[in-house]
Amino acid sequence: MQVDGTVEGEIHVDKTLIISESGRAVGEIFAKHLVINGEFEGTCHAAKIEILRRGKVTGTIYSDDLSIEQGGRFNGVTHPAENNTDNKSVVELADKVKEVKSQETKVQEIKDHEPKVAAKK
Secondary structure (H helix, E strand, O other): OOOOOEEEEEOOOOEEEEEOOOOOOEEEEEEEEEEEEEEEEEEEEEEEEEEEEEEEEEEEEOOOOOOOOOOOEEEEEEOOOOOOHHHHHHHHHHHHHHHHHHHHHHHHHHHHHHHOOOOOO
């Protein structure tokens, strides 16, 4: 998705959001990859953020991969990417691991009790 004009509000993009040189966004952005060559004001959450040479960002960035080209401007605060894993998800994952291990144990017990067949020459 690319922003060439002005957008205000909350933006959710599954992949890459590009704010072009003529683009301006104000609000909160959630994207996998954010490329800014225009203006952005607000809060952004992305796995990777690139501020290009004509990019101007004011606000808060949540990312573990931030790059700013020479000429790009950033005025604000950066934080590591937020971990969206809550306790419920961890418990569900732990339950899944237990279930898989239980199934592996049952398969091994069945294999241990199978009659051995000698190979004929």
